[in-house]
Amino acid sequence: MNPWRGPVPVTERQQFDTLIDARSPAEFALDHIPGAINCPALDDEERRIVGTMYKQQGAFEARRVGGAMVAANLARHLRDHFADRPPHWKPLVYCWRGGLRSGSMVTWLRLVGWDAQQVAGGYKRWRQHVIDTLAERSPGLQWQVLAGATGSAKTRLLQALAREGAQVLDLEQLARHKGSLLGAWPGQAQPSQKAFETALAVALEGFDPARPVWVEAESHRIGQLSVPSPILASLRSAPCLEISAPRDARLAFLLEDYAYLADQPDALARQLEPLRGLHGHEALNQWQDWARQAQLPPLFEQLITRHYDPQYARSQAAHLFRWAQRQTLVLEQLDAKTLAEQAHHIKDWVLSKPTAPSDER
Secondary structure, eight states: OOOOOOOBOGGGGGGSSEEEEOSOHHHHHHOOOTTOEEOOSSOHHHHHHHHHHHHHHOHHHHHHHHHHHHHHHHHHHHHTTTTTOOTTOOEEEEOSSSSHHHHHHHHHHHHHTOOOEEBTTHHHHHHHHHHHHHHHHGGGSEEEEEEESTTSOHHHHHHHHHHTTOEEEOHHHHHTBOSSTTOBOTTOOOOOHHHHHHHHHHHHHTSOTTSEEEEEOOOSEETTEEOOHHHHHHHHTSOEEEEEOOHHHHHHHHHHHTGGGGGOHHHHHHHTGGGHHHHHHHHHHHHHHHHHTTOHHHHHHHIIIIIIHHHHHHHHHHHOTTGGGOEEEEOSOOSHHHHHHHHHHHTTOOTTSSSOHHHHO
């Protein structure tokens, strides 16, 4: 039998062939170590039963009943998930704290002959690793912030920069939300806060500190998610590039980017309701009427003029500490060709340099 090495640190997880999450499906869905597969020692209902039994009848009875459930589930995994694994397979297993669930699975896998090992501290230790990574990596990266009024195609430019090979952190992609009042992705729920932070930590681990990292200016909230404070603090103190585009170009871009809202007019009207206290009944009623009639051009024109642009003017200097020293990129058009050309041009800029962008052309 392969030697037992003792609990394995989460930082060594990539040395194994397969990472197995032995927690319940609900725990796994909330968040998990990237790349893990879910092979529960107890499913959601079994976990509830065992937990209730532990509180009402004590640890022994809970372990007796839970042990039978775990044994049945492990037998099923051996028949199904692990049936085709070769003799030299090296799985790494974790549960909540590196306790009974993962320990039981490791024991059975090792009895078969596989070199199975257990993650030290389980998911709880992974969660601490995520928090530590965000705190330690964020301040050491060369952040460069893309700012600009709503509709200035910041996210599209960020994506074009990524295609050019620049280092990019796309917060809205990871949050599955566009960051604005109407920014929910159609048909897609946002990840949990923990899953969002896991994705951010993995992205930060992959960045080269010697190269700039481009990121879009965001508030502390993206939909229902919060940007972790170490990242938010780093972005607010970073140099900025402001995208400046005519209002007509921005309106055209928004009508294209949010065209799907015309297919859900009643939902769009409801999404506007939080603005009633800011803009009054008369304006909000008119905006909701346009929404229900799928008249997006006058609706978005009013939202730009009366809501988004005033909000943008108030917030940038307050939230971006180097706003007064920002560089500006003027774009007359926001089509894909223009954004690709500009991404090729600015991918090597280092905004902290004193040379203005206009002098680098």
